[in-house]
Amino acid sequence: MTSQVSSTAxxxxxxxxxxxxxxxxxGPGKEVRRLDRVIIRFAGDSGDGMQLTGDRFTxxxxxxxxxxxxxxxxxxxIRAPAGTLPGVSSFQLxxxxxxxxxxxxxxxxxxxxxxxxxxxNIGDVPRGAEIIVNTDEFTxxxxxxxGYETNPLEDGSLSAYHVHPVPLTTLTIEALKEFGLSRxxxxxxxNMFALGLLSWxxxxxxxxxxxxxxxxxxxxxxxxxxxVTAFRAGWNFGETTEDFATSYEVAPATTAFPxxxxxxxxxxxxxxxxxxAAARQADLPLYLGSYPITPASDIxxxxxxxxxxxxxxxxxxxxxxxxxxxxxxAFGGSLAVTTTSGPGVALKSETIGLAVSLELPLLxxxxxxxxxxxxxxxxxxxxxxxxxxxxxxxxxxVPIVAPKTPADCFDAALDAAxxxxxxxxxxxxxxxxxxxxxxEPWRIPEVDQLPDLRVQFATGPxxxxxxxxxxxxxxxxxxxxxxxxxxxxxxxxxxxxxxxxEKQDGTGNISYDPANHDFMVRTRQAKVDGxxxxxxxxxxxxxxxGAGARTLVxxxxxxxxxxxxxxxxxxxxxxxxxQAHLRHLNPFPGNLGEVLAxxxxxxxxxxxxxxxxxxxxxxxxxxxxxxxxxxxxxxxAEQLAEVLKEAIND
Numbered sequence: 289m290t291s292q293v294s295s296t297a298x299x300x301x302x303x304x305x306x307x308x309x310x311x312x313x314x315g316p317g318k319e320v321r322r323l324d325r326v327i328i329r330f331a332g333d334s335g336d337g338m339q340l341t342g343d344r345f346t347x348x349x350x351x352x353x354x355x356x357x358x359x360x361x362x363x364x365x366i367r368a369p370a371g372t373l374p375g376v377s378s379f380q381l382x383x384x385x386x387x388x389x390x391x392x393x394x395x396x397x398x399x400x401x402x403x404x405x406x407x408x409n410i411g412d413v414p415r416g417a418e419i420i421v422n423t424d425e426f427t428x429x430x431x432x433x434x435g436y437e438t439n440p441l442e443d444g445s446l447s448a449y450h451v452h453p454v455p456l457t458t459l460t461i462e463a464l465k466e467f468g469l470s471r472x473x474x475x476x477x478x479n480m481f482a483l484g485l486l487s488w489x490x491x492x493x494x495x496x497x498x499x500x501x502x503x504x505x506x507x508x509x510x511x512x513x514x515x516v517t518a519f520r521a522g523w524n525f526g527e528t529t530e531d532f533a534t535s536y537e538v539a540p541a542t543t544a545f546p547x548x549x550x551x552x553x554x555x556x557x558x559x560x561x562x563x564x565a566a567a568r569q570a571d572l573p574l575y576l577g578s579y580p581i582t583p584a585s586d587i588x589x590x591x592x593x594x595x596x597x598x599x600x601x602x603x604x605x606x607x608x609x610x611x612x613x614x615x616x617x618a619f620g621g622s623l624a625v626t627t628t629s630g631p632g633v634a635l636k637s638e639t640i641g642l643a644v645s646l647e648l649p650l651l652x653x654x655x656x657x658x659x660x661x662x663x664x665x666x667x668x669x670x671x672x673x674x675x676x677x678x679x680x681x682x683x684x685x686v687p688i689v690a691p692k693t694p695a696d697c698f699d700a701a702l703d704a705a706x707x708x709x710x711x712x713x714x715x716x717x718x719x720x721x722x723x724x725x726x727x728e729p730w731r732i733p734e735v736d737q738l739p740d741l742r743v744q745f746a747t748g749p750x751x752x753x754x755x756x757x758x759x760x761x762x763x764x765x766x767x768x769x770x771x772x773x774x775x776x777x778x779x780x781x782x783x784x785x786x787x788x789x790e791k792q793d794g795t796g797n798i799s800y801d802p803a804n805h806d807f808m809v810r811t812r813q814a815k816v817d818g819x820x821x822x823x824x825x826x827x828x829x830x831x832x833x834g835a836g837a838r839t840l841v842x843x844x845x846x847x848x849x850x851x852x853x854x855x856x857x858x859x860x861x862x863x864x865x866x867q868a869h870l871r872h873l874n875p876f877p878g879n880l881g882e883v884l885a886x887x888x889x890x891x892x893x894x895x896x897x898x899x900x901x902x903x904x905x906x907x908x909x910x911x912x913x914x915x916x917x918x919x920x921x922x923x924x925a926e927q928l929a930e931v932l933k934e935a936i937n938d
Contacts, residue, residue: 318527322537325384326490327392330482331409332401332422334368334377337479342379344483344500348492349383350552350729353540356383357849359391359922360725364582364665371433376408387544389849389856391726393924397489399482401456403431406440415448420485422478424457452531456481463521467514477518484522489535494523545731553730555694555723556583559653560590562701564597567623569702570709570741573598575622577614579607582665583721584627584655607635611652615639618648619786621745621776623705627653630672631662637680640714642788644684644812647763647772649708649715651701652676652686656720658920667920668721670845671896676716677874677903683809685816687711688873690718692848695730697723700871702739709743711819712771718873720895722846722922746773746782751794760784762796770815817875824877828866829859837864839936840887842912844870844900846922847893853925858932865932873900876907884910891915891935893928 328345330338339360349356359380368375382392397418400406402425413419426441440446441453460478461471480501487494498516505512526532553561567574578588580603592601600622604610611626618624628636633654643650656672658664676688687707691700697719708715749758750773762784763772775782784796792799793807828836843851848869855867868883870876884890884904891913892901898914905912915931917923 318532319534320491320537321534322539324386324538325382325388326397326536326538327380327382327395328397328399328486328490329378329380329395329409329412330399330401330479330486331376331378331405332399332479333370333404334363334365334375335370336377336401337476338362338377338379338401341479341483342381344497345486345492346381346552346727347500348487348494348496349381350550351496352493353542354383354538355386355388355541355544355729356381356552356727357388357391358382358725358727359722361921362666371402371404371430373404373408373434376404378405378409383538385539385541385544387541389853390922390925393926397486399486401425401478401482403436403440404434407434407436410446413449416450418450418452419446420452420454420482422456422482423453424455454485454525454531459521459525460518463518464514467510467517469514473511474514477515480515480518481522481525484519484524485526485532486522487519488523488526489532491535491537494519545729548731550729550731552727553695553698554586554725554727555691555697555719556586556655556725557590558695558730559691559697559701559717559719559724560587562698563587563591563623563625563651563705564594564599565698565738566702566705566741567599568597569738570623570705570743572621572623572743573600574625575599575614575617576601576625576627577604577610577612577617578602578625578627579604579610579632581607581627581629581632583657583724584629584632584653586724587627587653587655607632608639611636611639611650615643615646615648615650618643618650619646619777621774623651623709624649625651625653627655629655629657629665630659630675633672633675633679640686641680641682641684643714644680644686645788645791646786647712647812647815649705649712649774651704651708651715651717653717653719655724656718658918664920666721668846668922669895669918669920670718670720670847671899671918672718673844673873673896673899674902676718683813685813686714686716686874687816687819688716688718690845690871690873691723692845692869692871694723694726694728696848698730698733702741703871706739706741707819709741710771711769711815712774713815716874718845720846743774746775746779748781761794763791763794765811770811770818819872819875821872821875821877823879824868824870824883826866826868826883827855829864831864836886837866838887839864839889839891839932840866840868840884841891841893841932841935842868842870842884842900842904843893844873847895850923850925850928851893854923854928854932857925857929858936861933863933863936865936870900873903881908884908884912889913889935889938891932893917893923893931895922 332338362377380391399420401422456478460481461474464474501515502512614624614626658667658669689704691697704715704717751761789798893915901912901914
């Protein structure tokens with residue numbers, strides 16, 4: 289859904305500022321309270337539809353005009369064991385009437401569909417928060433399965449929370465009696481009952497969800513109407529039950545964004561749209577050679593829907609075949625892409641080296657996940673940076689671009705394509721699971737605002753021999769970019785050798801000459817080093833005397849949201865700190881060394897064991913202070929704020 293909003297103001301992404309009591313139509317005798325922001329977490333079995341429930345609540349929240357950020361969290365198994373802690377799936381949504389940056393540190397509301405969901409998430413729920421539990425599932429066997437010896441709803445262990453016991457399953461089955469469904473079929477709609485209840489509590493629109501359900505189950509109209517009925521029953525239950533005496537309003541974020549048309553978008557969807565836009569702006573067909581892998585598969589699924597934009601997708605038999613086909617497409621004149629995650633990058637490494645040798649434009653999209661090996665397929669990590677930088681044999685430099693938010697994946701894809709096409713080189717695009725699955729509002733750009741990425745193919749001879757003969761040299765370079773000409777196969781007179789053996793400068797003939805090899809290796813490195821990237825921008829507000837901060841926090845990729853939220857908290861506490869964020873990791877911005885030298889302390893938070901910090905120490909001899917986390921989850925802003933305060937006070 290899209291919405292029109294306009295704004296200029298920016299507010300803190302911190303704790304609840306407070307609430308204002310207001311009168312309103314919350315139902316008979318109901319009170320309506322206005323909040324500035326709310327964090328909700330839906331949790332249940334992986335088969336309970338928590339991701340769909342969260343996605344629908346998010347879509348309606350986006351259409352309402354709130355700023356938002358989401359964190360889907362689910363098991364790697366297709367159908368994890370029901371009722372167990374490893375099988376719990378959750379979806380967290382943070383929405384507000386102002387600019388926010390993260391899905392939130394802790395939920396204000398937890399919806400727990402069973403004992404496993406409660407036990408897996410209660411540690412994140414702060415005292416005083418609201419917990420809505422499906423009491424029908426709190427029977428002896430499900431509780432014993434997760435280690436509850438007594439019923440937590442009755443033994444006082446939840447006395448610190450506002451608990452709302454709701455028999456979701458029973459109420460859903462009762463609401464759907466007229467449809468003649470079996471108990472098992474009716475139970476499947478309990479997530480829609482919960483969605484209806486939460487939609488009432490927070491005054492979310494309902495028309496979009498009802499329309500979605502009727503479209504999703506268009507071939508099964510009875511099932512569609514059953515889900516709509518369960519959704520409405522949940523809404524009505526909230527309006528009429530005495531247990532929910534209060535509903536809440538979170539006003540649209542009318543002052544959070546520049547004027548424009550916005551839609552909610554996930555990182556993988558934004559990246560897919562960015563690739564399509566890049567191909568259109570380059571006036572080239574888009575070719576994706578890919579093998580399905582979590583969390584990158586959504587890009588393959590999405591691009592396969594857009595043949596009308598000249599997109600061709602190939603689901604290969606393995607990772608090596610996927611990138612091989614993509615490199616062949618690049619040789620043939622397409623904007624070529626391969627998508628994968630860390631384990632797939634390892635398999636693709638030889639072909640990436642071949643692309644470096646051939647000097648052809650190729651985008652390698654790595655949606656990073658927890659490792660090593662197959663590791664944590666559905667959890668996030670930033671641990672592929674050194675693999676992208678050095679994970680090939682020989683000297684094979686590859687530019688690296690990293691988006692910072694889900695919406696920024698669109699712009700990062702355009703930037704990566706610009707570099708690949710301009711400099712005739714493979715380019716790494718390093719996203720991760722947090723960005724890929726998370727979502728936020730995205731301002732839809734005007735087409736005339738997009739960069740012109742058109743390239744010129746070789747059309748004829750480009751070199752004159754000593755005897756005056758005009759010939760085509762495939763490795764005769766542009767003096768500024770060092771890019772070689774891009775010659776589409778099949779053009780008379782442009783025939784040239786292709787392959788992984790070292791090339792002779794200019795001619796492209798096979799060469800074993802030591803001096804030539806040294807020259808070619810250094811030339812390919814010089815090409816990457818010379819890529820034009822913007823200078824690093826630093827946010828360093830000076831005090832009244834004009835002095836800046838002494839501590840800089842430097843991040844890359846998806847740590848942008850938590851870092852920025854933490855910086856806001858630190859500044860809100862009256863302390864000074866500077867912030868900068870890297871999009872280009874190879875080459876680094878030209879002013880990075882000068883920026884680092886300005887500060888007494890440089891803190892580098894990363895979801896790895898300090899890979900960027902290692903590169904900074906080696907390149908700039910700066911004593912970067914590494915703060916790392918490899919839990920499979922993003923940083924929490926409050927914890928990061930404490931780390932930054934310690935760095936300032938040291």
